[in-house]
Amino acid sequence: MTPDNPNLSELRGLILKSQQELLTKEDIRRVNEIARTEAGSREAVALIDQFCALSDHNSLESPAIVKEVFEALREQPESTAAGAATASAPHVEVARKERAASHRPTTRNSGENRHYAWLLALVASNILVASFAWSLAKSQSGFDRVASSDLLQTNTPDRDSDAASQSVAPQLVSMTACVWRSTRETTPTIGDPIDSGEVLNLVEGIAELRLGENTGRDALVRIEGPASVHNQSNGELGLLRGSMTLKGIGANTEDNSVSIAAGRVTIGPQSFVGLVSDDTSSELHVFRGNAVLTPHDLNDELHEIRLEEGEAVRVFQQTDEGIQLVRFDASVGNFVSARSPNFDPLNLDDEYANTIQQSAPKVYWRFEQLKGDFPFYVENEGTAEGMNALIIGNPTWRQYGENRVAEIGTPTAAAFHAEEQWPPSALDEYSIELWVKPQLYHHGELLCLHDPLVLKDGRYQHTMMLEVTAKHYFTHRLSESEPNRIRFVHRALGETQPISATNIFSETTYEARMWQHVVAQKKDNSQRLWLNGQIVAERQNPVPLNANVQLLVGRVYPDSEYRRFVGQIDEVAVYDRAITKDEIQRHIEAAGRSVADASESVSEDQTPETTPAT
Amino acid sequence: MRLLATHSSRLMSFIRIITMNRHNDAEDVFQRTCIILWQKFSDFDGENFFAWACGIARYEMLKLRDSQKRVKVFDDETIEYLSSDACMVAQDVCDRRTALSKCLSELPIADRELIRRRYYDELSVKEIAEHVGRSTYAIYRELSRIHGSLSRCIERTLAEEV
Numbered sequence: 001m002t003p004d005n006p007n008l009s010e011l012r013g014l015i016l017k018s019q020q021e022l023l024t025k026e027d028i029r030r031v032n033e034i035a036r037t038e039a040g041s042r043e044a045v046a047l048i049d050q051f052c053a054l055s056d057h058n059s060l061e062s063p064a065i066v067k068e069v070f071e072a073l074r075e076q077p078e079s080t081a082a083g084a085a086t087a088s089a090p091h092v093e094v095a096r097k098e099r100a101a102s103h104r105p106t107t108r109n110s111g112e113n114r115h116y117a118w119l120l121a122l123v124a125s126n127i128l129v130a131s132f133a134w135s136l137a138k139s140q141s142g143f144d145r146v147a148s149s150d151l152l153q154t155n156t157p158d159r160d161s162d163a164a165s166q167s168v169a170p171q172l173v174s175m176t177a178c179v180w181r182s183t184r185e186t187t188p189t190i191g192d193p194i195d196s197g198e199v200l201n202l203v204e205g206i207a208e209l210r211l212g213e214n215t216g217r218d219a220l221v222r223i224e225g226p227a228s229v230h231n232q233s234n235g236e237l238g239l240l241r242g243s244m245t246l247k248g249i250g251a252n253t254e255d256n257s258v259s260i261a262a263g264r265v266t267i268g269p270q271s272f273v274g275l276v277s278d279d280t281s282s283e284l285h286v287f288r289g290n291a292v293l294t295p296h297d298l299n300d301e302l303h304e305i306r307l308e309e310g311e312a313v314r315v316f317q318q319t320d321e322g323i324q325l326v327r328f329d330a331s332v333g334n335f336v337s338a339r340s341p342n343f344d345p346l347n348l349d350d351e352y353a354n355t356i357q358q359s360a361p362k363v364y365w366r367f368e369q370l371k372g373d374f375p376f377y378v379e380n381e382g383t384a385e386g387m388n389a390l391i392i393g394n395p396t397w398r399q400y401g402e403n404r405v406a407e408i409g410t411p412t413a414a415a416f417h418a419e420e421q422w423p424p425s426a427l428d429e430y431s432i433e434l435w436v437k438p439q440l441y442h443h444g445e446l447l448c449l450h451d452p453l454v455l456k457d458g459r460y461q462h463t464m465m466l467e468v469t470a471k472h473y474f475t476h477r478l479s480e481s482e483p484n485r486i487r488f489v490h491r492a493l494g495e496t497q498p499i500s501a502t503n504i505f506s507e508t509t510y511e512a513r514m515w516q517h518v519v520a521q522k523k524d525n526s527q528r529l530w531l532n533g534q535i536v537a538e539r540q541n542p543v544p545l546n547a548n549v550q551l552l553v554g555r556v557y558p559d560s561e562y563r564r565f566v567g568q569i570d571e572v573a574v575y576d577r578a579i580t581k582d583e584i585q586r587h588i589e590a591a592g593r594s595v596a597d598a599s600e601s602v603s604e605d606q607t608p609e610t611t612p613a614t
Numbered sequence: 615m616r617l618l619a620t621h622s623s624r625l626m627s628f629i630r631i632i633t634m635n636r637h638n639d640a641e642d643v644f645q646r647t648c649i650i651l652w653q654k655f656s657d658f659d660g661e662n663f664f665a666w667a668c669g670i671a672r673y674e675m676l677k678l679r680d681s682q683k684r685v686k687v688f689d690d691e692t693i694e695y696l697s698s699d700a701c702m703v704a705q706d707v708c709d710r711r712t713a714l715s716k717c718l719s720e721l722p723i724a725d726r727e728l729i730r731r732r733y734y735d736e737l738s739v740k741e742i743a744e745h746v747g748r749s750t751y752a753i754y755r756e757l758s759r760i761h762g763s764l765s766r767c768i769e770r771t772l773a774e775e776v
Contacts, residue, residue, distance in 0.1 A: 012758040018634070018687045020739050028685075032692045041692075045699040046765040049707075051635045052627065053714050054733035496649045 007034050008043045015047055169193035170209045170221070170231055176410055176440060176566070178205035178225065194231045199240070201228045204442040204470050205566075206337045211237065216254045220247045222337035224440070226470070226483075232259065239277040245335050247272040248289070260284070262315035262323075263295040274335040285312040285330035295323065336440055336512040345400040346435060346515045346570060348591055353381070355590035356573055359583050361433075362422065363387045363551065363574035367397070367406040378406075378416060382574065386420030387551070389572075392558065398568060408554045409566030410439060415554030421452060423576055427545040431521045431575040432466060433587065437568040440512050441470045441484045444565030445556040447520075447572065449549040451493050460557055463546040465489035465503075466520045467556075468510055468565065484509040488520045488529040488537065493546045504529055504537035515568075517588050523578030533585045533595030622648075624664060628704035629671050632697055634687065643678055647671040668701040709772055717767035725760045732757060 011034040014027050023031065034040040172192045180187050181201040188200060194209065202225035209229075211219040223229055227242020238259035246258055248270045257266045260275055262282035267273050271289025276282060284293050286307045293305040293313065305313055305325065312330040315323060356364060364382035370391070371379050378389035393414035396407045408414040423430070436446055449464040467487050481487070482505065491502035506529055510516055519530035527541035553572060556563040585595045626644055633639040650670050658666055676690055688696065703710065718726060731737045731745075739757070743750045 009758055009762060012761050013754050015634075015687070016739075016754050016757050016761070022685060023687060028687060031687055032689050035688060035692045036695050041695040041699045043762075043765065044688075045631055045696055045703050046768070047761050048631045048634055049627070049700075049703050049710060050714065050761055050764060052630045053711055054729070055635060496652065 005039065007037075008039060011035060011040055011043055012047050015044060019051065169195065170211050170237060171213070172207060173210045173220075174208040176206045178207050179203040179442075196231055196233050196235070199228060199230045202226065202242070204440070206440050208337075209237070211256065217256050218249050219256045220249055221245070221258075222247075222335075224336050225442075236264075239275050241278050243274065243276045243335060245272070245274045245287075245337050263293050265291055265293050267291040274330070274332070276334070281314055281316045283312060283314045283334075285332075285334065286310065287330055287332055344437070344514045346403055346405060346437070346568075346591070347401040348403040348571065349401075352571070352587075352590045355587055356433075356571065357381070359573070359575065359579050359587070361573040362576050363418070363572070365389045365416065365553075365572040367570055368404050377419070380418075384422055384574075387418045387422060389416040389553070390419055391416060392554075395554075403570070405435075405437075405568045405570035407568045409444065409564045413555060413561040413564040415552060415558070415564070417553070417558050418551040421548040421550055422574070423545065423547055423549075426547045427522070427576055429521075429523045429576075429578040430545050431519055431573075431577065431579045432464070433517075433519045433571075433573040433575070433579070433584070435515055435517055435570045435591070436468070436510075436565075437515045438468050438510060438512050438565070439567040442468065442566055443470045443563060444468050444567070445552075445554065445563050446486075446518070446565055446569065447551070447553045448556055449545070449551055450557075451546075452548070452550045454559075458557070458560070460550075461493050462489065462556075463491060463493050463549050464520070465556070466518065467563070469505070481505050482509075484512075486510050486518060486529060486531060486536070488527065490520075490522055490527045490541055490543065490545070492543045493549070495543075502541070502543075504539050506531050506536040508536055512567075515593075517584075517591070517593070519579070519584055521578050528578075530584055531596065532593075533581075533588045534598060624704045624707055625667050625671060627707040628668050628697075628700050629675065631700040631703065632672060632675050632693060639675070639678060643671055643675045646674045646678070650674065664705065665701060668697065668704070672697045706772065710768055713768045713771035714764065716771055717764050720767065721760065721763070725756075725763070728753075728756055729760060 011031060014023060014031045017023060017027070018031070035044045170193070172188050172190055172194065175188075175190060178188075179202070181203050188194075188207070194200065200207070200223070202223050204225040206225065207223045209221040209223065211217065211221060221229075221237060222245045224243045224245075227244060228240040229242075229244065230238040230240055232238050236257050236259060240261075244258075246256060246265075246267060248256055248267060255266045255268060256271075257264055258275060259265070260277040260282045261279070262277070265273065265275060265284055267286075268289045268291065271291055272287045273289075273291050274283070274285035274287065284291060284305075284307060286309055288309055290306065290308050293307070293315070295305070295315070305315075307313060307330075310330050312328050314326045314328065316326075353366065361382040362384040363380055365378050366381055367378055369379075370376040371388075375390050377391065380387040380389070391414070393408075394412055395414035395416075397404050398407050406414075406416070432447055434447065438444065444467060446466045446468060448462050448466065450460040450462045452460075454460055465487070466489075469481065469485050469487050470483055485505040485508075487503050487505050489503040495502065504527060508531065510531070517530075517532050519528075521528045521530065522541070522545060525540050525542040527539050528535055529537040550558070551574065552558055553569065554565045555561060588595050625647065626640070629643045629647070630640045633643060647667065647670050651667055654670075672693065676693065679686060679690075718729065721729070728742070731742050732739070737745070739750050739753045743753045746753075
């Protein structure tokens, strides 16, 4: 082997350091000095290319390549690797040993295969670089790592050893539109036990875990993405970040406990609580029964906090005054998973439909019944020809009194697309109106208008997109926007500006499992987004709507489940003009609902973006 | 468009290198570069599309840097040096990934563990140092050695395959 050149070694060390911390002026001078040599430049480039490859390890997969290399690597014995790990990292190894000892379903990879899975994924990353949409899966804070779970370890050895001896591994029992950022080698699947020491990072969706089955501590945990939970070595779950609910079920005779950043929460039998935990504060809401929060730092001034049904407490961990408590009323509404999908019925009748018809929509999909044989379609009750909605996938239907709505995205993706293209000529103004009830916070396409021609890479260009967003770990382009907003994109097909330059986001968040009235509208030079009868985002945008585009509801591409909407949708109406504020508010009132408070509206002088989109 | 589609993965690899794998910067530069390539395609001399695209990407990257207040590790002149090598490395990105996998599997176990902790477990150098009871300096030194060894191995592997 060629001996390492000290200059190159120094260069690599400094570049590595620059990835973690700021370099000094002298460091920067040295980096540049060495990198300007022929060998230095080559070395720097090779090193950074390795960073690129290694940071892609958990990205897209290419089954063919993975399989090929998998076969090559599986020959290597795991035992030696495990031995080396023991010598150098006792903390991490504890978790790994416990994982190896626990039972796993036969569908999972064998231990030796798992050990090399990340290497295989690395190979697959050469596919990733071909992708225009660069998926990101980066940590948002140290909380995402196993090591940081030390923060939640409580000093209760007697209870811990007792719990550990009786613990039954939590089991994943249901998932709704879950997107995981896994610290394990496989994506969690239903039926999986969660191994001791394991951290689950749920980016989107709702995951349900069963705890302590048949131990007298039976409980259901619903984790609401984005959230991270840790199955601690003492057998208890720790909520590292995010929200979840915990419900004692069955013949519970014993208490259940969960750790949050502020301390340990113990709930009584049959109790039902909501928990929130982040870097600065924690919340405990008691919906049923009772619960006790035992802070980590018990002292003379800080005692156990006991809550009864209907009570809640927020604990601020780090303030100048130390730990602070705020007591308030428990709110089920703060926890998506505590609401039934049937919550908030949308009762619409013919009077509502008549009110909409008075505004003369070109497209009006009510979803009341299907017509035709095969393919089935939803009839267009608007005036445009050929705009019936064809069904993609298998939507389900939910009845609220006389009104039927479409439920899409769960359990399988479904969508609707128009038979024909629309509008026949470019439009300077238009309105898209619909009722939506997202089942959870996620990034899903409510409705879009796309070019009928598919690009070579399988995507379609869009002239208009209306979607719900979530906290973004994967789509960096949206990572700087506030989470859980409604996003409205309006642009010319083939526009040279990136899509991110042509979108607006609602000032307020949307509500999961609640019906909302949404209007996306273009009028004159203005692009506007209305939520429940008030403007929640507006910008200057003189670009007209392209002619002859395809109307699609429920996903962003017609032949891919990518960015599917999960929830219910109803009364989609499309107009070739900007309907007025009076009309919008009249439509809401015809549905028996109230227009939102005007304080939620974005006034003209608060327009969030004013850059023209051309 | 066809040329761009053909070279897009390599172009992205090139951009990731010159942006030091900063995801946001890389995607912004990629977007801007694609726009310029499209707008100025009539200027392309027909010789080497990828080299032409790399030149535009480098220029767009320098422009982006100028608009940022971040401390620059590499100055503009160094970027010129790096760009030439990055363009060559990006040409072979698929082969390099395969070679890297092979080289990783050949690493001594302790070295592979360290790489795994840093990039798979995404532990910071400081966290690794705390876990193994060593200084951050020692971990940087170890990582530097391993990356150097991987670079040599990749070059060797690519040379063998030619």
